[in-house]
Amino acid sequence: MSETSPKLRAELEGIPTYKPGRPAAAGGPVAYKLSSNENPYPPLPGVMESVTAAACNFNRYPDMACTGLMDELSERFGVPVSHLATGTGSVGVAQQLVQATSGPGDEVIYAWRSFEAYPIIAQISGARSVQVPLTEGDVHDLDAMADAITDRTRLIFVCNPNNPTGTVVRRAELERFLDRVPGDVLVVLDEAYREFIRDPEVPDGVELYRDRPNVCVLRTFSKAYGLAGLRVGFAIAHDPVAAALRKTAVPFGVSQLAQEAAVASLRAEDELLGRVGSLVCERNRVVDALRAQGWTVPETQANFVWLRLGERTMAFAAACEQHGVVVRPFPGEGVRVTVGETEANDIFLKAAEGFRKEL
Numbered sequence: 001m002s003e004t005s006p007k008l009r010a011e012l013e014g015i016p017t018y019k020p021g022r023p024a025a026a027g028g029p030v031a032y033k034l035s036s037n038e039n040p041y042p043p044l045p046g047v048m049e050s051v052t053a054a055a056c057n058f059n060r061y062p063d064m065a066c067t068g069l070m071d072e073l074s075e076r077f078g079v080p081v082s083h084l085a086t087g088t089g090s091v092g093v094a095q096q097l098v099q100a101t102s103g104p105g106d107e108v109i110y111a112w113r114s115f116e117a118y119p120i121i122a123q124i125s126g127a128r129s130v131q132v133p134l135t136e137g138d139v140h141d142l143d144a145m146a147d148a149i150t151d152r153t154r155l156i157f158v159c160n161p162n163n164p165t166g167t168v169v170r171r172a173e174l175e176r177f178l179d180r181v182p183g184d185v186l187v188v189l190d191e192a193y194r195e196f197i198r199d200p201e202v203p204d205g206v207e208l209y210r211d212r213p214n215v216c217v218l219r220t221f222s223k224a225y226g227l228a229g230l231r232v233g234f235a236i237a238h239d240p241v242a243a244a245l246r247k248t249a250v251p252f253g254v255s256q257l258a259q260e261a262a263v264a265s266l267r268a269e270d271e272l273l274g275r276v277g278s279l280v281c282e283r284n285r286v287v288d289a290l291r292a293q294g295w296t297v298p299e300t301q302a303n304f305v306w307l308r309l310g311e312r313t314m315a316f317a318a319a320c321e322q323h324g325v326v327v328r329p330f331p332g333e334g335v336r337v338t339v340g341e342t343e344a345n346d347i348f349l350k351a352a353e354g355f356r357k358e359l
Protein backbone atom coordinates (compact mmCIF):
# COMPACT_ATOMS: atom_id res chain seq x y z
CA MET A 1 0.00 0.00 0.00
CA SER A 2 1.27 3.48 -0.87
CA GLU A 3 2.70 5.61 1.96
CA THR A 4 1.19 8.80 0.59
CA SER A 5 -2.34 9.90 1.31
CA PRO A 6 -4.64 12.08 -0.76
CA LYS A 7 -3.82 15.79 -0.57
CA LEU A 8 -6.42 17.69 1.40
CA ARG A 9 -6.91 21.45 1.43
CA ALA A 10 -4.62 23.13 3.95
CA GLU A 11 -7.60 25.19 5.19
CA LEU A 12 -9.05 22.06 6.81
CA GLU A 13 -6.17 21.78 9.27
CA GLY A 14 -7.15 22.75 12.79
CA ILE A 15 -10.85 23.17 12.10
CA PRO A 16 -12.61 22.99 15.44
CA THR A 17 -15.04 20.09 15.52
CA TYR A 18 -18.71 20.89 16.09
CA LYS A 19 -19.63 19.62 19.54
CA PRO A 20 -23.24 18.52 19.69
CA GLY A 21 -24.98 18.80 23.06
CA ARG A 22 -24.54 15.51 24.88
CA PRO A 23 -27.60 13.26 25.16
CA ALA A 24 -28.89 11.97 28.46
CA ALA A 25 -27.02 8.72 29.22
CA ALA A 26 -29.19 5.64 28.70
CA GLY A 27 -29.84 3.91 32.02
CA GLY A 28 -27.72 6.46 33.88
CA PRO A 29 -28.82 8.94 36.52
CA VAL A 30 -29.31 11.60 33.85
CA ALA A 31 -32.86 11.84 32.64
CA TYR A 32 -33.09 15.11 30.71
CA LYS A 33 -31.11 16.64 27.86
CA LEU A 34 -30.93 20.41 28.21
CA SER A 35 -27.84 20.73 26.04
CA SER A 36 -29.02 21.30 22.44
CA ASN A 37 -31.78 23.93 22.57
CA GLU A 38 -34.27 21.38 21.31
CA ASN A 39 -38.01 21.57 21.70
CA PRO A 40 -39.06 19.17 24.48
CA TYR A 41 -42.54 18.54 23.04
CA PRO A 42 -43.05 15.42 20.92
CA PRO A 43 -44.27 15.82 17.31
CA LEU A 44 -47.90 16.89 16.90
CA PRO A 45 -50.11 13.99 15.72
CA GLY A 46 -50.98 15.79 12.45
CA VAL A 47 -47.32 16.44 11.68
CA MET A 48 -46.51 12.83 12.48
CA GLU A 49 -49.22 11.66 10.06
CA SER A 50 -47.82 13.68 7.18
CA VAL A 51 -44.33 12.33 7.85
CA THR A 52 -45.49 8.72 7.99
CA ALA A 53 -47.45 9.20 4.78
CA ALA A 54 -44.33 10.63 3.08
CA ALA A 55 -42.27 7.72 4.42
CA CYS A 56 -44.22 5.35 2.14
CA ASN A 57 -42.43 6.92 -0.83
CA PHE A 58 -38.85 7.19 0.32
CA ASN A 59 -37.69 5.03 -2.55
CA ARG A 60 -38.19 8.25 -4.58
CA TYR A 61 -36.06 11.39 -4.49
CA PRO A 62 -37.67 14.39 -2.82
CA ASP A 63 -39.06 17.36 -4.75
CA MET A 64 -35.78 19.21 -5.33
CA ALA A 65 -37.49 22.60 -5.61
CA CYS A 66 -39.42 22.05 -2.33
CA THR A 67 -42.43 23.44 -4.20
CA GLY A 68 -45.10 22.93 -1.54
CA LEU A 69 -42.93 24.33 1.23
CA MET A 70 -41.78 27.29 -0.87
CA ASP A 71 -45.39 28.20 -1.68
CA GLU A 72 -46.36 27.96 1.97
CA LEU A 73 -43.39 30.08 3.10
CA SER A 74 -43.99 32.63 0.35
CA GLU A 75 -47.54 33.13 1.55
CA ARG A 76 -46.67 33.04 5.25
CA PHE A 77 -43.96 35.74 4.96
CA GLY A 78 -45.32 37.72 2.02
CA VAL A 79 -42.16 37.23 -0.04
CA PRO A 80 -41.73 35.94 -3.60
CA VAL A 81 -40.63 32.33 -4.02
CA SER A 82 -37.54 33.66 -5.80
CA HIS A 83 -36.44 35.20 -2.47
CA LEU A 84 -36.56 31.86 -0.66
CA ALA A 85 -34.03 29.05 -0.36
CA THR A 86 -34.22 25.93 1.79
CA GLY A 87 -31.43 23.77 3.10
CA THR A 88 -30.45 20.97 5.46
CA GLY A 89 -31.16 22.94 8.60
CA SER A 90 -30.32 26.61 8.84
CA VAL A 91 -26.73 25.59 9.54
CA GLY A 92 -26.65 24.07 6.06
CA VAL A 93 -27.94 27.31 4.58
CA ALA A 94 -25.40 29.30 6.62
CA GLN A 95 -22.62 27.17 5.17
CA GLN A 96 -23.93 27.77 1.64
CA LEU A 97 -23.97 31.53 2.31
CA VAL A 98 -20.32 31.47 3.34
CA GLN A 99 -19.41 29.29 0.36
CA ALA A 100 -21.24 31.65 -1.96
CA THR A 101 -19.54 34.80 -0.66
CA SER A 102 -16.21 34.03 0.96
CA GLY A 103 -13.03 32.27 -0.10
CA PRO A 104 -9.34 32.35 0.84
CA GLY A 105 -8.27 35.84 1.87
CA ASP A 106 -11.83 36.99 2.58
CA GLU A 107 -13.13 37.83 6.02
CA VAL A 108 -16.26 36.74 7.87
CA ILE A 109 -17.18 38.82 10.91
CA TYR A 110 -19.27 37.58 13.81
CA ALA A 111 -19.61 38.17 17.54
CA TRP A 112 -17.84 35.87 19.95
CA ARG A 113 -18.96 33.89 21.69
CA SER A 114 -21.75 33.04 19.31
CA PHE A 115 -23.01 30.00 17.39
CA GLU A 116 -20.13 27.56 17.28
CA ALA A 117 -20.73 26.58 13.64
CA TYR A 118 -19.60 30.03 12.39
CA PRO A 119 -15.84 29.50 12.82
CA ILE A 120 -16.11 26.03 11.32
CA ILE A 121 -17.94 27.04 8.17
CA ALA A 122 -15.76 30.11 7.67
CA GLN A 123 -12.62 27.99 7.87
CA ILE A 124 -13.98 25.31 5.52
CA SER A 125 -14.36 28.04 2.89
CA GLY A 126 -10.81 29.21 3.55
CA ALA A 127 -12.08 32.56 4.84
CA ARG A 128 -10.62 34.29 7.90
CA SER A 129 -12.85 34.58 10.97
CA VAL A 130 -12.95 38.02 12.57
CA GLN A 131 -14.41 37.47 16.03
CA VAL A 132 -15.65 40.59 17.80
CA PRO A 133 -16.03 40.10 21.57
CA LEU A 134 -19.47 40.49 23.11
CA THR A 135 -19.91 43.48 25.44
CA GLU A 136 -19.65 43.13 29.22
CA GLY A 137 -23.36 42.38 29.23
CA ASP A 138 -22.89 39.51 26.72
CA VAL A 139 -24.54 41.45 23.88
CA HIS A 140 -23.31 41.93 20.28
CA ASP A 141 -21.02 44.98 20.07
CA LEU A 142 -22.40 46.24 16.78
CA ASP A 143 -20.25 49.39 16.73
CA ALA A 144 -17.10 47.29 17.10
CA MET A 145 -18.39 44.89 14.44
CA ALA A 146 -18.94 47.78 12.00
CA ASP A 147 -15.46 49.10 12.86
CA ALA A 148 -14.03 45.65 11.99
CA ILE A 149 -15.24 45.83 8.37
CA THR A 150 -12.42 45.99 5.81
CA ASP A 151 -12.36 45.74 2.04
CA ARG A 152 -11.89 41.97 2.52
CA THR A 153 -15.12 41.56 4.50
CA ARG A 154 -17.68 39.50 2.60
CA LEU A 155 -20.19 38.35 5.21
CA ILE A 156 -21.28 39.33 8.73
CA PHE A 157 -23.37 37.08 10.98
CA VAL A 158 -25.65 38.76 13.51
CA CYS A 159 -27.14 36.06 15.72
CA ASN A 160 -30.33 37.48 17.21
CA PRO A 161 -31.02 36.19 19.84
CA ASN A 162 -27.43 35.15 20.32
CA ASN A 163 -26.53 31.53 20.97
CA PRO A 164 -25.36 30.83 23.72
CA THR A 165 -26.17 34.00 25.67
CA GLY A 166 -29.81 34.53 24.61
CA THR A 167 -29.21 38.28 24.40
CA VAL A 168 -30.67 40.44 21.61
CA VAL A 169 -29.91 43.51 19.58
CA ARG A 170 -32.79 45.95 19.20
CA ARG A 171 -34.23 47.86 16.25
CA ALA A 172 -32.47 51.23 16.52
CA GLU A 173 -28.99 49.79 17.04
CA LEU A 174 -29.44 47.15 14.36
CA GLU A 175 -30.67 49.67 11.80
CA ARG A 176 -27.78 51.99 12.66
CA PHE A 177 -25.40 49.09 12.14
CA LEU A 178 -26.98 48.08 8.81
CA ASP A 179 -26.67 51.67 7.63
CA ARG A 180 -22.91 51.46 8.24
CA VAL A 181 -22.37 48.18 6.33
CA PRO A 182 -21.36 48.66 2.68
CA GLY A 183 -23.91 47.33 0.20
CA ASP A 184 -21.49 44.71 -1.15
CA VAL A 185 -21.13 42.98 2.25
CA LEU A 186 -23.80 40.39 3.07
CA VAL A 187 -25.36 40.64 6.55
CA VAL A 188 -26.91 37.37 7.70
CA LEU A 189 -29.49 37.83 10.46
CA ASP A 190 -29.52 34.39 12.07
CA GLU A 191 -32.94 34.20 13.69
CA ALA A 192 -33.02 30.54 14.69
CA TYR A 193 -34.83 31.47 17.92
CA ARG A 194 -37.05 34.25 16.53
CA GLU A 195 -40.34 32.75 17.75
CA PHE A 196 -39.21 32.90 21.41
CA ILE A 197 -38.71 36.69 21.35
CA ARG A 198 -41.16 38.72 23.42
CA ASP A 199 -39.35 42.07 23.42
CA PRO A 200 -41.23 44.28 20.91
CA GLU A 201 -38.07 46.33 20.31
CA VAL A 202 -36.36 43.39 18.63
CA PRO A 203 -37.00 43.77 14.90
CA ASP A 204 -38.20 40.99 12.68
CA GLY A 205 -35.42 40.46 10.14
CA VAL A 206 -38.01 39.94 7.43
CA GLU A 207 -39.01 43.62 7.79
CA LEU A 208 -35.37 44.68 7.54
CA TYR A 209 -34.53 42.59 4.48
CA ARG A 210 -37.27 44.10 2.33
CA ASP A 211 -35.47 47.27 1.29
CA ARG A 212 -31.94 46.05 1.98
CA PRO A 213 -30.57 43.79 -0.78
CA ASN A 214 -27.52 42.92 1.34
CA VAL A 215 -29.57 41.46 4.21
CA CYS A 216 -30.41 37.77 4.41
CA VAL A 217 -32.63 36.26 7.11
CA LEU A 218 -32.01 32.72 8.34
CA ARG A 219 -34.80 30.73 9.98
CA THR A 220 -35.23 27.13 11.05
CA PHE A 221 -37.89 24.53 11.73
CA SER A 222 -35.62 22.92 14.35
CA LYS A 223 -36.50 24.98 17.41
CA ALA A 224 -40.00 26.46 17.80
CA TYR A 225 -41.44 24.01 15.27
CA GLY A 226 -39.77 20.99 16.85
CA LEU A 227 -38.33 19.39 13.70
CA ALA A 228 -34.63 19.33 14.66
CA GLY A 229 -34.20 15.71 13.61
CA LEU A 230 -35.61 16.27 10.12
CA ARG A 231 -33.12 18.99 9.09
CA VAL A 232 -34.87 21.83 7.34
CA GLY A 233 -34.13 25.53 7.48
CA PHE A 234 -34.47 28.40 5.04
CA ALA A 235 -33.25 31.82 4.04
CA ILE A 236 -35.10 34.90 2.84
CA ALA A 237 -32.96 37.13 0.66
CA HIS A 238 -33.07 39.17 -2.52
CA ASP A 239 -32.57 37.51 -5.90
CA PRO A 240 -28.80 37.35 -6.36
CA VAL A 241 -28.28 35.90 -2.88
CA ALA A 242 -31.23 33.50 -3.00
CA ALA A 243 -30.11 32.39 -6.47
CA ALA A 244 -26.58 31.75 -5.14
CA LEU A 245 -28.13 29.57 -2.44
CA ARG A 246 -29.91 27.50 -5.02
CA LYS A 247 -26.57 27.06 -6.86
CA THR A 248 -24.68 25.95 -3.76
CA ALA A 249 -27.38 23.59 -2.46
CA VAL A 250 -26.69 19.88 -2.21
CA PRO A 251 -29.15 18.38 -4.70
CA PHE A 252 -32.14 16.81 -2.92
CA GLY A 253 -30.75 17.92 0.47
CA VAL A 254 -34.14 18.45 2.12
CA SER A 255 -35.97 15.12 2.38
CA GLN A 256 -39.63 14.76 1.44
CA LEU A 257 -40.32 13.86 5.08
CA ALA A 258 -38.84 17.18 6.17
CA GLN A 259 -40.74 19.10 3.50
CA GLU A 260 -44.09 17.53 4.44
CA ALA A 261 -43.43 18.03 8.16
CA ALA A 262 -42.53 21.68 7.61
CA VAL A 263 -45.70 22.33 5.60
CA ALA A 264 -47.84 20.54 8.21
CA SER A 265 -46.11 22.55 10.97
CA LEU A 266 -46.83 25.86 9.27
CA ARG A 267 -50.46 24.81 9.01
CA ALA A 268 -50.48 23.84 12.71
CA GLU A 269 -48.70 27.04 13.65
CA ASP A 270 -51.25 28.16 16.25
CA GLU A 271 -50.80 25.00 18.25
CA LEU A 272 -47.02 25.04 17.91
CA LEU A 273 -46.75 28.68 18.87
CA GLY A 274 -48.95 27.90 21.90
CA ARG A 275 -46.23 25.46 22.96
CA VAL A 276 -43.64 28.17 22.38
CA GLY A 277 -45.71 30.42 24.68
CA SER A 278 -45.53 27.79 27.42
CA LEU A 279 -41.76 27.51 26.96
CA VAL A 280 -41.45 31.30 27.21
CA CYS A 281 -43.37 31.17 30.54
CA GLU A 282 -41.00 28.46 31.70
CA ARG A 283 -38.02 30.54 30.57
CA ASN A 284 -39.22 33.50 32.61
CA ARG A 285 -39.80 31.28 35.63
CA VAL A 286 -36.30 29.78 35.35
CA VAL A 287 -34.65 33.21 34.98
CA ASP A 288 -36.59 34.64 37.95
CA ALA A 289 -35.72 31.64 40.11
CA LEU A 290 -32.03 31.80 39.20
CA ARG A 291 -31.89 35.50 40.01
CA ALA A 292 -33.67 34.86 43.31
CA GLN A 293 -30.91 32.33 44.07
CA GLY A 294 -28.37 35.11 43.51
CA TRP A 295 -27.14 34.29 39.99
CA THR A 296 -26.43 36.96 37.40
CA VAL A 297 -28.43 35.96 34.32
CA PRO A 298 -28.34 38.02 31.12
CA GLU A 299 -31.80 38.77 29.76
CA THR A 300 -32.65 35.96 27.37
CA GLN A 301 -35.13 36.05 24.50
CA ALA A 302 -34.40 32.48 23.41
CA ASN A 303 -35.24 28.99 24.72
CA PHE A 304 -32.10 28.84 26.86
CA VAL A 305 -30.31 30.68 29.63
CA TRP A 306 -26.64 31.53 30.01
CA LEU A 307 -24.60 31.46 33.21
CA ARG A 308 -21.12 32.93 33.00
CA LEU A 309 -19.31 30.63 35.41
CA GLY A 310 -15.69 30.96 34.27
CA GLU A 311 -13.46 28.48 36.06
CA ARG A 312 -16.45 26.85 37.75
CA THR A 313 -18.11 25.89 34.46
CA MET A 314 -17.20 22.21 34.36
CA ALA A 315 -17.93 21.68 38.08
CA PHE A 316 -21.36 23.24 37.59
CA ALA A 317 -22.09 21.02 34.56
CA ALA A 318 -21.03 17.95 36.57
CA ALA A 319 -23.31 18.97 39.45
CA CYS A 320 -26.25 19.30 37.03
CA GLU A 321 -25.51 15.88 35.63
CA GLN A 322 -25.50 14.36 39.09
CA HIS A 323 -28.96 15.76 39.63
CA GLY A 324 -30.22 14.37 36.31
CA VAL A 325 -29.88 17.07 33.63
CA VAL A 326 -27.22 17.44 30.92
CA VAL A 327 -26.35 21.08 30.17
CA ARG A 328 -23.94 22.55 27.62
CA PRO A 329 -20.66 23.75 29.13
CA PHE A 330 -18.18 25.98 27.32
CA PRO A 331 -15.05 25.29 29.39
CA GLY A 332 -13.69 28.37 31.15
CA GLU A 333 -16.62 30.49 30.00
CA GLY A 334 -20.04 29.40 31.06
CA VAL A 335 -22.98 27.07 30.75
CA ARG A 336 -25.94 27.21 28.39
CA VAL A 337 -29.07 25.53 29.67
CA THR A 338 -32.03 24.82 27.41
CA VAL A 339 -35.47 25.49 28.83
CA GLY A 340 -37.15 22.09 28.76
CA GLU A 341 -40.10 20.38 30.34
CA THR A 342 -41.18 21.75 33.76
CA GLU A 343 -39.78 18.74 35.60
CA ALA A 344 -36.38 19.09 33.91
CA ASN A 345 -36.28 22.82 34.68
CA ASP A 346 -37.10 22.10 38.32
CA ILE A 347 -34.25 19.60 38.55
CA PHE A 348 -31.89 22.14 36.99
CA LEU A 349 -33.00 24.86 39.42
CA LYS A 350 -32.40 22.52 42.34
CA ALA A 351 -28.91 21.72 41.05
CA ALA A 352 -28.15 25.44 40.60
CA GLU A 353 -29.38 26.22 44.10
CA GLY A 354 -27.25 23.47 45.64
CA PHE A 355 -24.17 24.65 43.73
CA ARG A 356 -24.75 28.24 44.79
CA LYS A 357 -24.91 27.27 48.47
CA GLU A 358 -21.52 25.57 48.19
CA LEU A 359 -19.82 28.65 46.74
Ligand SMILES: Cc1ncc(COP(=O)(O)O)c(C=O)c1O
Nearest residue numbers: 089090091115163192220222233
Ligand atom coordinates in the same frame (compact mmCIF):
# COMPACT_ATOMS: atom_id res chain seq x y z
C1 LIG B 1 -27.99 30.46 16.18
C2 LIG B 1 -28.23 29.17 15.49
N1 LIG B 1 -28.33 29.19 14.16
C3 LIG B 1 -28.55 28.07 13.48
C4 LIG B 1 -28.69 26.87 14.13
C5 LIG B 1 -28.86 25.65 13.30
O1 LIG B 1 -30.06 25.02 13.45
P1 LIG B 1 -30.55 24.01 12.35
O2 LIG B 1 -29.40 23.67 11.47
O3 LIG B 1 -31.05 22.86 13.12
O4 LIG B 1 -31.62 24.74 11.58
C6 LIG B 1 -28.60 26.80 15.51
C7 LIG B 1 -28.72 25.51 16.20
O5 LIG B 1 -28.44 25.33 17.34
C8 LIG B 1 -28.36 27.99 16.20
O6 LIG B 1 -28.25 27.99 17.54
